[in-house]
Each structure stands twice: as structure tokens, then as C-alpha cells.
Amino acid sequence: MGKTNPRQKARFRRKLRIRKKVFGTGERPRLSVFRSNRYMVAQLIDDEKGVTIVSASSMPSDLKSIGEIEGGKAEAAKEVGRLLAARAKEKGIEQVVFDRGGYLYHGRVKALAEGAREGGLVF
Numbered sequence: 352m353g354k355t356n357p358r359q360k361a362r363f364r365r366k367l368r369i370r371k372k373v374f375g376t377g378e379r380p381r382l383s384v385f386r387s388n389r390y391m392v393a394q395l396i397d398d399e400k401g402v403t404i405v406s407a408s409s410m411p412s413d414l415k416s417i418g419e420i421e422g423g424k425a426e427a428a429k430e431v432g433r434l435l436a437a438r439a440k441e442k443g444i445e446q447v448v449f450d451r452g453g454y455l456y457h458g459r460v461k462a463l464a465e466g467a468r469e470g471g472l473v474f
Contacts (some may be wrong), residue, residue, distance in 0.1 A: 366453030373450045374398050382435070382447040382474065384463060386454055391428045391463055393435045395447060405442055407435035428459040429466035436470020449474045 375381025380395040392408040407413060409427040414420065414434070420427045439447070447467075454460045468474075 362453040364453075369450060369453060373448050375448055375450075378444075379446045379448055380404055380444060381450045382467065382472070383450045384452045384454065384460055386428075386452070386459055391424070391431050391459055393431055393463055393467070395435070395439055395444060404444065405435060405438045407431050407438060425459050425462045428462040429469075432463040432466025432468075433470040436467045436472045440471060445471065445473055447472050447474045 373381055375396050375398040377397050377399060380397050383394045383396055385392040390409045392406065392410075394406040395404045396402070397404055409424075409431050414427070414430060420430055439445070449464060451460050456464070464474075
């Protein structure tokens with residue numbers, strides 16, 4: 352496992368429990384979420400090939416096309432969801448399987464999911 356913080360260990364256990372059930376394919380990839388204290392990262396992953404198809408993050412290099420975001424980290428997460436959905440549409444992807452990565456479906460993770468749904472992804 353390699354994680355020493357008890358919270359990290361608990362999240363890692365939850366993540367493994369979720370990953371046993373959630374599997375992404377080429378036509379229905381897995382929407383994987385990573386949340387740090389500062390940024391949100393979302394990827395669409397084809398687990399059959401082990402390839403990331405599309406990704407989006409709240410890092411300045413990825414969101415510079417949108418400009419300054421009002422409303423803090425939750426609003427930035429929602430924009431990441433919309434951006435990911437737009438990129439997925441370009442690749443012809445409309446359906447995904449949501450992988451919350453061991454995080455609670457609350458706050459920024461929920462905002463990202465709502466943004467992706469607003470962008471047209473179905474899960």
C-alpha cells in the first residue's frame with residue numbers, strides 16, 4: 352500500500368473496493384476523478400487497453416481558455432466537468448462509468464459530475 356496517513360489508507364481501501372466493480376471499455380470509458388487540495392483532475396480511461404482517452408484538469412494550463420473562474424474550487428471543478436464532456440464529445444463518447452476514486456460524492460466531486468452531465472455525458 353505504501354500510504355502512511357490513516358486517511359490516505361482509508362481512501363485507498365475505498366478506491367480498491369470501487370475499482371473491483373467499475374470497469375471502463377472503449378465505448379463506455381471510466382470517468383476517473385482525482386482531487387488534491389488545490390486542483391481537480393478527471394480522465395476518461397479505457398481499461399481494456401489501459402489508455403487514457405481524454406483528460407481535463409483545473410490547472411491553469413488546462414483552463415486558460417475559459418479565463419478566471421468565480422466561485423472557488425467547486426465552480427472550477429464544475430468547469431473541469433464541462434471541459435471534459437466537450438473533449439469527450441469531440442471523440443464521440445457520450446456514455447461513461449463514474450469512478451469517484453474513493454472520495455465522497457460531495458462538494459467538488461459532485462460539482463465535477465454535475466458539470467460533466469451538463470456537458471452531455473450520461474452516467
